[in-house]
Amino acid sequence: MMTGLPERIDEAANRIYSITRRTPLDFSPYFSKETGAKVHFKLESLQYTGSFKLRGVTNKLLAMSEVERAKGCVTASTGNHGAATAFAMKRLGVRGEILVPQGASQTKLESIRLQGCEPRVLGPEQGETERVARRYAAEKGMVYISPYNDVDVVAGQGTAGHEILEDLPEAHAVFVCVGGGGLIGGIGAWIKSQAPETKIIGCLPENSPVMKASIEAGRVVDLDCKPTLSDGSAGNMDHDTITFDLCRKVVDDWLLVSEAEIANAMRLYIQKEHMLLEGSAAVALAGFLKNAARWKNQDVVIVICGRNVDAATLKNIL
Amino acid sequence: MMTGLPERIDEAANRIYSITRRTPLDFSPYFSKETGAKVHFKLESLQYTGSFKLRGVTNKLLAMSEVERAKGCVTASTGNHGAATAFAMKRLGVRGEILVPQGASQTKLESIRLQGCEPRVLGPEQGETERVARRYAAEKGMVYISPYNDVDVVAGQGTAGHEILEDLPEAHAVFVCVGGGGLIGGIGAWIKSQAPETKIIGCLPENSPVMKASIEAGRVVDLDCKPTLSDGSAGNMDHDTITFDLCRKVVDDWLLVSEAEIANAMRLYIQKEHMLLEGSAAVALAGFLKNAARWKNQDVVIVICGRNVDAATLKNIL
Numbered sequence: 001m002m003t004g005l006p007e008r009i010d011e012a013a014n015r016i017y018s019i020t021r022r023t024p025l026d027f028s029p030y031f032s033k034e035t036g037a038k039v040h041f042k043l044e045s046l047q048y049t050g051s052f053k054l055r056g057v058t059n060k061l062l063a064m065s066e067v068e069r070a071k072g073c074v075t076a077s078t079g080n081h082g083a084a085t086a087f088a089m090k091r092l093g094v095r096g097e098i099l100v101p102q103g104a105s106q107t108k109l110e111s112i113r114l115q116g117c118e119p120r121v122l123g124p125e126q127g128e129t130e131r132v133a134r135r136y137a138a139e140k141g142m143v144y145i146s147p148y149n150d151v152d153v154v155a156g157q158g159t160a161g162h163e164i165l166e167d168l169p170e171a172h173a174v175f176v177c178v179g180g181g182g183l184i185g186g187i188g189a190w191i192k193s194q195a196p197e198t199k200i201i202g203c204l205p206e207n208s209p210v211m212k213a214s215i216e217a218g219r220v221v222d223l224d225c226k227p228t229l230s231d232g233s234a235g236n237m238d239h240d241t242i243t244f245d246l247c248r249k250v251v252d253d254w255l256l257v258s259e260a261e262i263a264n265a266m267r268l269y270i271q272k273e274h275m276l277l278e279g280s281a282a283v284a285l286a287g288f289l290k291n292a293a294r295w296k297n298q299d300v301v302i303v304i305c306g307r308n309v310d311a312a313t314l315k316n317i318l
Numbered sequence: 319m320m321t322g323l324p325e326r327i328d329e330a331a332n333r334i335y336s337i338t339r340r341t342p343l344d345f346s347p348y349f350s351k352e353t354g355a356k357v358h359f360k361l362e363s364l365q366y367t368g369s370f371k372l373r374g375v376t377n378k379l380l381a382m383s384e385v386e387r388a389k390g391c392v393t394a395s396t397g398n399h400g401a402a403t404a405f406a407m408k409r410l411g412v413r414g415e416i417l418v419p420q421g422a423s424q425t426k427l428e429s430i431r432l433q434g435c436e437p438r439v440l441g442p443e444q445g446e447t448e449r450v451a452r453r454y455a456a457e458k459g460m461v462y463i464s465p466y467n468d469v470d471v472v473a474g475q476g477t478a479g480h481e482i483l484e485d486l487p488e489a490h491a492v493f494v495c496v497g498g499g500g501l502i503g504g505i506g507a508w509i510k511s512q513a514p515e516t517k518i519i520g521c522l523p524e525n526s527p528v529m530k531a532s533i534e535a536g537r538v539v540d541l542d543c544k545p546t547l548s549d550g551s552a553g554n555m556d557h558d559t560i561t562f563d564l565c566r567k568v569v570d571d572w573l574l575v576s577e578a579e580i581a582n583a584m585r586l587y588i589q590k591e592h593m594l595l596e597g598s599a600a601v602a603l604a605g606f607l608k609n610a611a612r613w614k615n616q617d618v619v620i621v622i623c624g625r626n627v628d629a630a631t632l633k634n635i636l
Contacts, residue, residue: 024339024364029432046342046364050592114347267629274368274625276592307592311585315636318629 005246006193008151009158009186012059016159019091020054021047023160025167025301030272035292038299040171042164044306045277049115051232051306052160052183053084053147059156060145061092072096073143076123076133078108079232080306081147086115099136101129107310148180149241158186164301165194172298173199177283177305178211178251179233181243187303188250202251203287205262205279208234211247212254220244229262229279229313232306255287262286263317266309270318278309323564324511326469327476327504330377334477337409338372339365341478343485343619348590353610356617358489360482362624363595367433369550369624370478370501371402371465377474378463379410390414391461394441394451396426398550398624399465404433417454419447425628466498467559476504482619483512490616491517495601495623496529496569497551499561505621506568517570521605523580523597526552529565530572538562547580547597547631550624573605580604581635584627588636596624597631 023043031039044052061073073096075085082098089096098112100119112119122136123129130146137144146153160183164171174191176184188200204212207226214220214237222236237243257265262279265286269277277285281304288295288302341361349357362370379391391414393403400416407414416430418437430437440454441447448464455462464471478501482489492509494502506518522530525544532538532555540554555561575583580597583604587595595603599622606613606620 021342026366029434033432048344114351116347270594270632271629274594274627276588276594309592311589311636314588315633318633318636 005151005155005158005189008155009162009190012055012155013159013162015062016055016058016156019088020058022163023047025164028273035289035295036297037292037295038297040168040299040301041273042160042301042303044160045275045281045304049080049083049087049111050308051080051084052157053080054087055159056153056156056182056186057081057085057088057145058092059159060150060152061088061094063152064094064143068143069094071141071143073145074099074133074137075145075147076100076129077147078104078112080308082119083111083115085145086112086117090116096142097136099123099129099133111308146238148182148243149238151242154182154186154189154243154246156186157183158190160303161187161190165191168299168301169195170299171195171198171301173201173295174301174303175201175203175284175288176303177230177233177280178202178204178247179235179280180237180241181211181247183303183305184251185243185246189246192250199252200250201253201255201287201291202247203255203257203284205230205233205283206256206258209256210236212256214244215248215254229259229266229317230283232278232280233283255291257283257286257290261290265289266317276307276309276314277304278306279313281305281307323469323473323476323507326473327480327508330373330473331477331480333380334373334376334474337406338376340481341365343482346591353607353613354615355610355613356615358486358617358619359591360478360619360621362478363593363599363622367398367401367405368626369398369402370475371398372406373477374465374471374474374500374504375399375403375406375463376410377477378468378470379406379412381470382412382461386461387412389459389461391463392417392451392455393463393465394418394447395465396422396430398626400437401429401433403463404430404435408434414460415454417441417447417451429626464556466500466561467556469560472500472504472507472561472564474504475501476508478621479505479508483509486617486619487513488617489513489516489619491519491613492619492621493519493521493602493606494621495548495551495598496520496522496565497553497598498555498559499529499565501621501623502569503561503564507564510568518568519571519573519605519609520565520569521573521575521602523548523551523601524574524576527574528554530574532562533566533572547577547584547635548601550596550598551601573609575601575604575608579608583607584635594625594627594632595622596627599623599625
């Protein structure tokens with residue numbers, strides 16, 4: 001594990017709550033009855049801006065030196081990371097730029113604008129925009145904020161694991177959707193440092209299983225990914241991402257789920273819990289549901305990592 | 319106002335949090351930008367069991383004497399009040415019965431069963447079941463818990479107002495859906511006692527405007543109500559309800575909304591906030607939206623009183 005990561009997570013847990021929310025861990029009578037496990041949902045969906053991403057970016061901004069903060073930060077994202085960065089910059093008074101690809105949907109840009117930040121259009125597509133953003137930051141002496149390939153960001157996401165163990169020290173397993181690996185890496189690093197017997201289960205869509213394929217290959221690989229309901233976790237990773245070694249060490253098991261299983265998990269959660277969740281969150285629930293027999297009478301935590309599903313997708317899966 | 323109601327609300331706020339949640343008051347960038355007001359949502363939808371009802375019933379159970387608690391309680395409800403009562407009884411170790419009408423839908427009964435309580439079928443329809451439940455309680459020496467016509471229940475609901483003023487002492491107006499009047503009565507009683515200049519706005523569906531019609535008539539009237547998306551607030555009231563005089567005193571304005579306005583408010587909230595709400599909650603938002611011009615640059619609170627919308631209704635309004 002990265003040296004000092006648990007200490008960094010503890011430090012993050014001592015500072016991010018100035019602008020982030022401690023989220024609830026709610027017992028689910030329905031999913032517990034149906035599966036025989038004791039099912040708890042970690043509601044990252046109730047974080048400000050609707051996903052766990054605010055934890056990492058808040059910690060990153062607070063870890064920057066005064067000199068760095070004066071120069072500002074740069075990121076590239078039209079999704080949850082972009083909205084979270086806009087929110088955190090405004091609350092913490094850090095200036096910066098959010099770069100987005102040409103042709104990004106107005107709906108996605110709106111969630112950044114509503115947080116008081118006007119995105120700047122640069123780069124023909126998301127991957128390219130990230131490279132442009134890194135160059136742009138380097139040229140201007142600004143700090144580039146990766147959504148996952150950054151130790152302060154990962155430490156920030158790890159505060160979700162900190163809260164899980166505070167609320168349920170006896171958790172037997174934690175199910176997390178894996179994209180770039182920042183969330184599961186942070187949660188796993190904390191939990192393995194405090195309760196090493198707790199299993200950390202990584203769940204991915206069959207249509208975009210980049211981290212799992214990379215772990216199997218022993219190096220970060222690029223995949224030709226198919227579209228998935230889990231758009232928040234989809235896509236390839238930096239070849240040098242720090243989350244690769246971290247996931248190798250802290251993730252006990254990997255589960256793949258189909259698009260039908262994701263859609264079913266979304267529908268069931270909405271019908272029974274009466275809350276929204278996005279596709280990536282449903283990946284973790286779907287992973288648990290196909291593996292539930294293993295966890296009878298045990299306490300399992302399913303991380304509902306975000307709620308930002310668009311109305312058309314929602315109508316489709318209901 | 320009922321003598322001592324603010325004191326009872328303060329007392330409730332000192333005891334209900336053993337089993338109820340303090341709910342967030344979240345600023346809405348979208349609705350603020352669209353209307354020019356500073357819009358805050360009081361998320362009673364995030365209360366355990368998905369509605370504000372748990373506040374009132376928790377306070378009622380905790381206000382009962384040891385002798386009363388030993389004899390147990392009785393209520394009649396297939397809806398949010400029933401699920402909240404089941405939850406509170408189990409957590410507080412109070413035994414009791416939840417009576418439901420014949421033919422109540424299995425979906426509604428499931429939410430009571432999931433809280434660990436088997437409902438007892440009595441009475442041909444909801445109004446009749448309430449009368450049967452009162453008689454049943456009287457015969458057995460048990461305590462009948464009305465969803466709104468009870469000073470301890472109203473005091474419990476008032477804790478939502480207590481939290482609103484703690485979080486936003488400068489609130490200019492609070493919009494609340496009105497059914498039996500327990501929620502707006504409690505919120506209004508607290509707020510008028512602490513910040514009398516804050517306006518309390520009651521919102522009702524055109525299809526079931528019982529309290530507004532009663533206030534206009536100067537007495538509780540029965541109406542032939544039409545079906546409404548706001549099923550949680552629909553129906554006639556006890557003729558002796560304590561909430562009638564209370565609403566006369568604490569409610570500044572009354573707004574009616576159509577079914578189309580309720581559906582539009584639901585759709586817009588789900589699209590923009592990515593959270594669920596039930597029809598009654600949308601009544602308060604719809605009331606604000608048709609009245610928004612009056613509140614430019616002012617802080618308004620809209621109470622999202624519950625989230626328990628069924629999937630078919632949800633699919634329909636999207």
